[in-house]
Amino acid sequence: MSDRAVQDEVSEAAEAKARGPSVATDEHPIAPYLRMDRIPHIWCPTCGIGTVVKCFATALEETGVNLDKTSIVSGIGCTGRVAGYMKLDAFHTTHGRAIPFATGLKLGRPELLVIVFSGDGDLSGIGGNHFIHAARRNMDLMVILVNNFIYGMTGGQNAPTTPLGARTSTMPYGNFERPFNLPHLAASCGATYVARWTCLHIRRLTKAFKEAIGRKGFRFIEVIAPCSTLYARLNKLGTGFNLMQFYHDNAEIRHGEDPRKVDIGFQEKIICGKFVDEERPTFLEMMDQHYEKTLGDKYVPMPPEGGMIHE
Amino acid sequence: MKADPAGVLTGAHYLDGDFACGEGAMAAGCRFVGGYPITPSTEVVERISRRFPMIGGTFIQMEDELASMAAVVGASWTGTKALTVTSGPGFSLMMENIGLAAMMETPCVVVDVQRGGPSTGLPTMAGQADMMQARWGSHGDYESIALCPQSPQEAFDLMIDAFNLSELYRVPVMFMMDECVGHMTEKVVIPPAEEIEIVPRKLTSRSVGEYLPYYADRQSVPEFARAGDGYRFHTTGLTHDERGYPVMSAECQEKCVRRLVEKIRSNADAIVRFEEFGTEGAEVVLVAYGIAARVTQMGMEIARKRGLKVGMIRLIVAWPFPEKRIRELAGEIKAFVVPEINYGQMVLEVERCAAGKASTVLVPHGGGGVHDPETIAEEILRAAK
């Protein structure tokens, strides 16, 4: 859209507002879920994170969850900024610590729906230890991990997810470290819901978010997203559009696939789908059941609204 | 308000410092603990994990100290009072999210049962060498509150104060025990709940539309809203404005950091606490804290028997430091003598405040035990000359 066109649209919108309420609205459908006073966001043009946010907001809307009881926690990095744009109780924490921070929130007030929204470097690099332990405990968290194969915010350094052979600013001759296969990591540690989509799969991704909101325990959704500024540029892959085109041509949906078989190679097929969807008692359920069994009437669980002591 | 009786184990007990500390936390209303085992602090969480299921508290053993501290900050945002417990090596790891707690203005308490260091050091023996870390450990500018119990009884009593101070000023409070106090067993009297004064989490009275998470005067503390009450607030470790939104500017940084510092500095008189004895007419004043204060008192008694005029300041709150009183005394005495189980930490503060008006003598101890009171007495004699 040209600058001129934008101006026209803005003035039209202003006029429409001046005319008073009408059937059409100038508000974006997901605006109520965003902190509009913080828009424009910091993401680059053709970055995939915005699309994931849109799918997430749509999932919140369509599931009708109580937004007052929903908290979002991010770490540091490009995706780490998501918490800052969502109109929920929002926590922009330290690098790698979104999951343990979220664990504290959930245990401090068990009635909350706690969502962790962060990047691959944050959650599987510096935060990798927390990731595996939260999955092991089946901690009641929904974890959305946007994987763009690179450290974007700091300028394109190697990530634990960078495919073999891909170039990054700290692997200028190509990456020779084996990357994580994140669905396999999550599933093998005990996650009860594991899915992967790309940000081209808008409907399926939204559906996965909705499904995960309705589940309990450690729910993990990996979203492959383009980083045009760094990953695409350093690897001469064109623009974000070209990466979306690549997803279109190379994403293959295989629901129920063995997570061991969903590795991502450089510019190779991306296996998507829902790989794990099981029900197992969560950390809180295990704790409650265990204490009820061992302590009986002596057990006093923390109330759903938390352990705050009132006057 | 008065303490919740559920957490208060009223009566006379024979407890070690770690257990007493745990009892203090529960009496203070702490209902979330995230921790990672480390000697010599582990008994604190062992005590708490035994009692918590019966009083509505949740303990979780996290995967490391980075996670423990992050979980504590997260839990505190629900209004649930939160604690973590560690020793030197874990304290180092916690610094990251102690900084986050300072920046987000999150009330919480961090217990450091100090052992000999650096690195793995002397896991089962006493040290006091984390005192500067308690003040300056996390990067950036912030003010700290640190308390130093010298006995199991004080480990209980001061724990209540630690939580109250953390609530009043919305800061992480450092509870600087040491291995000796943590592992010594003495009589601990726990009063009835109605005699324990608790500062409750003060929630904002503003409506959702009016609330700004970091709105406060230059020296005051913002009002708290907890996660799940409908305020849909935003908070961040980045430099932020009153809305809790990141603002990357020197101007916002100045405002943000100045208040983090000023809310403690301007209230220092209310926070500072020390015990003072025999300073009137004294030529030498001892300054000590924690377990070192007990043997320092013995050194003082020996020196007095030898005819010297010696007084003592025992720091109960180490940070903020009792600057005013030390400055006053500096003009009246010959020397300060500072025995501490490190190679010179709080002595630097004494020296700074003495400002050349009185000399300052460090009586160091590398850790692993306590001073010989006779050594302290000798240093007093030398300083008095």
Added chain:
Amino acid sequence: MSKPGAAGSKPVTAEAPAGRTEIRITGFGGQGVVLSGYIIGRACAINAEQHATMIQSFGPEARGSACSATLAVSDTEVLYPYIGRPDVFVVMSGEGYEKYHDDLKDDGVLIYEKNLVQPTVKDGQPTYGVPSTRIAESLGRSIVQNIVMLGFFTAVTKLVSREQMREAVKASVPPGTEDLNLKAFDAGCDYFDEEYGQKQSAISGQLSATTGD
């Protein structure tokens, strides 16, 4: 700068204040050394209104081999928590004896497990042995050996009254085991009365005589 004191060592020159009794209890891991120390401390601090600071040895030596607990009991506040040369040495294993017996004051009281420790008794050293393990076995549970020893200790030292120590035993042992433990405690006291009772007048006030009052 001055030389720091050694780990946990007694102040070299400072006199222990009058009215302070220092006790070391040692044995092997699993004998309930720490619990014995705890009960003595509790009896003194809670039931007899004295000051009592207990320190248990932490460190590699606490795992399996010689285990030790120390107590400083005083009618005034205990400032220095560690002990130096104890006034009373309670020993329940040969290894513990080897490790610590040199520390005992020349006129300090030695209390030992008769079948596990062969002490070399110095002239003038008050020495009391008890077959606490055998006695415990005769009660059906060797695990209460330390409580038998505790009864014997109480009878020897009169640090607190038997009743005060019994109260501390009751308050410190696992619920449901009180009767057995009190039986063990009484058996320890009885052994003293039978073996040393006739000499009682000679040693009454023994402890205060050895603490330099």
